[in-house]
Amino acid sequence: MLLAYIQLALAMALVGSNISIGKEIVSHVPVFLFSELRFLLVIVILLPLLAMRGEWKTSWSREEGKVLFWQSFFGVFLFSICMLYGVQSTTATAAGIITSTVPACIALFSFWILKEKLQANSLVAIGLSVGGIGFITFTGSGGEQNWVSMLGNLLVFFAVVSEALFTIFAKRLSGKITPFQMTAAINVISFVLFLPFAIWESLRFDWGTVPANVWWLLVYYAFTASVLSFFLWYKGVEKVEASKAGLFTGMMPISAALVAVLFLNETFTWMHGVGMILVLASIFIGTQQPRLMRSSIESE
Numbered sequence: 001m002l003l004a005y006i007q008l009a010l011a012m013a014l015v016g017s018n019i020s021i022g023k024e025i026v027s028h029v030p031v032f033l034f035s036e037l038r039f040l041l042v043i044v045i046l047l048p049l050l051a052m053r054g055e056w057k058t059s060w061s062r063e064e065g066k067v068l069f070w071q072s073f074f075g076v077f078l079f080s081i082c083m084l085y086g087v088q089s090t091t092a093t094a095a096g097i098i099t100s101t102v103p104a105c106i107a108l109f110s111f112w113i114l115k116e117k118l119q120a121n122s123l124v125a126i127g128l129s130v131g132g133i134g135f136i137t138f139t140g141s142g143g144e145q146n147w148v149s150m151l152g153n154l155l156v157f158f159a160v161v162s163e164a165l166f167t168i169f170a171k172r173l174s175g176k177i178t179p180f181q182m183t184a185a186i187n188v189i190s191f192v193l194f195l196p197f198a199i200w201e202s203l204r205f206d207w208g209t210v211p212a213n214v215w216w217l218l219v220y221y222a223f224t225a226s227v228l229s230f231f232l233w234y235k236g237v238e239k240v241e242a243s244k245a246g247l248f249t250g251m252m253p254i255s256a257a258l259v260a261v262l263f264l265n266e267t268f269t270w271m272h273g274v275g276m277i278l279v280l281a282s283i284f285i286g287t288q289q290p291r292l293m294r295s296s297i298e299s300e
Contacts, residue, residue, distance in 0.1 A: 001239065001240070004235070004236040004238070004239040004240050005236070005240070005248070007232040007233070007235045007236035008232070008233065008236035008237070008240065008245055008248035009248050009251050010228075010232050011228070011229045011230075011232035011233035011236065011248075012229075012233075012248050012249050012251035012252045012255075013251045013252075013255040014224045014225065014228055014229040014232075014255075015099075015163075015225065015229050015252050015255075016099065016251060016252035016253060016255030016256035016259075017224075017255040017256065017258075017259045018221055018224060018225045018229075019083065019087060019092050019095050019099070019252070019256040019259075019260075020087075020092040020256060020259040020260045020263060020264055021217055021220070021221050021259070022034075022083065022084050022087060022221060022225075023084075023087040023088070023092050023095075023264070024214070024217060024264070025214055025217055025218055025221060026084050026085075026087070026088055027088075028209065028210045028211065028214045029205075029210060029214065029218070030201040030205060031080070031081060031084045031085055032081075032194055032197035032198045032200075032201050033198045033201040033202050033205060034084070034218065035080050035081075035084070035190075035194045035198070036191065036194045036195060036197075036198030037198075037218060037222075038218065038221060038222040038225070038226055039187050039188075039190050039191035039194065039222075039226065040191065041218075041219065041222040041223075042187045042222050042223070042226040042227055043184075043187055043188060043191055045223075045227070046183065046184045046187060046227065047184060047188075049180075050180060050181065050184045053180060055178055055180050055181050060177075060185075064173065064176060064177060067169050067172050067173055068169075068173070068177075068182070068185050068186065068189060069189060070165075070169055071165075071166055071169035071170060071173070071186060072185075072186050072189035072190045072193065073189075073193065074162040074165040074166055074169070075162055075163060075165060075166025075167075075169065075170075075186070076166075076186060076187075076189075076190040076193075077190060077193045077194065078158070078159070078162040079159045079162040079163055079166065080190075080194075082155045082156065082158040082159035082162065083095070083155070083156060083159040085152075085155050086152045086153070086154075086155030086156035086158075086159060087152065087156070088152065089148045089149060089151050089152025089155070090148075090149045090152030090153050090156065091149075091260065091266050092256055092257075092259070092260035092264055092266060093256070093257050093260045093261065093266045093267075093268055094149070094152075094153060094156075094275075095152075095153075095156045095256060097132070097253050097256075097257070097275050097276045097279060098153060098156045098157055098160060098253075098279075099156070099159075099160055099163070099249065099252040099253050099256065100132070100249070100252065100253040100276065100279035100280065101132070101157070101160050101279055102160050102163050102164055102167075102246060102249035102252070103125070103246035103249055104125050104126045104128075105160055105161055105163075105164035106164045106167055106168070106242060106245075106246035106249075107125065107126065107246070108126060108164075109164050109165060109168050110168065110242055113168055114168065114171075114242070124285050125285045128278050128279070128281050128285065131278050132274075132275045132276070132277075132278030132279035163249070164246075167233075167237065167242055167245060167246065168242060170182070170233065170234060170237050171237055171241075171242040171245075174234075174237055174238045175238065179230075179231050179234035179235045179238065180231065182230070182234050183226075183227060183230040183231050183234065186230060187226055187230075233245075236248075253276065253279070257276075
């Protein structure tokens with residue numbers, strides 16, 4: 001179980017650190033074109049490896065195919081669009097804090113989709129998450145820039161919702177498809193989804209304006225975001241309940257904030273601090289209280 005926890009924590013740390021890296025890349029490369037190049041690189045690596053590992057599966061059941069498609073659509077297609085466009089309008093630090101609300105979103109979707117019982121502590125956690133997002137979004141300097149930041153924060157929150165759905169769909173496929181097969185399938189489907197938009201952007205794009213270091217960042221992003229993070233998350237989710245796996249999404253804001261402050265020279269303000277405290281409180285209440293309540297009941 002410890003190995004599964006480490007896999008989940010590393011997966012989310014990679015996702016969080018890539019928020020800042022993605023922000024840097026999309027300042028030079030359009031969002032859809034960047035995403036398509038990322039998936040193309042990954043497919044060239046993954047498909048031969050899939051055949052070498054003897055995990056090539058030529059057919060899926062109709063149900064497995066539907067779940068894989070929706071997992072790709074929400075967890076990759078919408079997540080990438082909302083996150084990458086969102087960080088263009090807000091800071092990577094604020095984006096990282098907002099991603100802390102993933103556990104609360106997973107709790108909600110577990111209730112709606114998986115029909116799991118929603119405990120009182122989960123409702124409190126959701127309320128604190130919304131409060132944290134609201135504090136980050138609706139405070140700060142006034143004027144046009146504030147409205148731009150609000151839009152960016154809202155897009156990042158939509159990315160959070162997509163990430164939560166990604167976890168729910170991944171749990172549905174656990175035990176049916178291997179983590180490596182799922183990683184390859186998700187990248188191929190995502191490549192197809194982004195293709196028409198990427199072609200349109202490529203025809204209008206001046207390739208010579210991209211600095212060399214940005215191409216290296218794109219390669220790093222492709223490998224860590226589309227291979228390592230997916231594979232580690234799928235391996236961990238196989239052994240851990242969806243609600244418990246949601247705990248480890250708290251690694252996203254931590255790694256995102258560290259990278260933003262250390263490498264993008266962003267300022268960590270007191271407003272970010274208050275928002276993070278509210279969100280972290282939601283994580284604590286939503287995940288620790290049930291165990292404490294069970295312990296007290298068992299002791300009686």
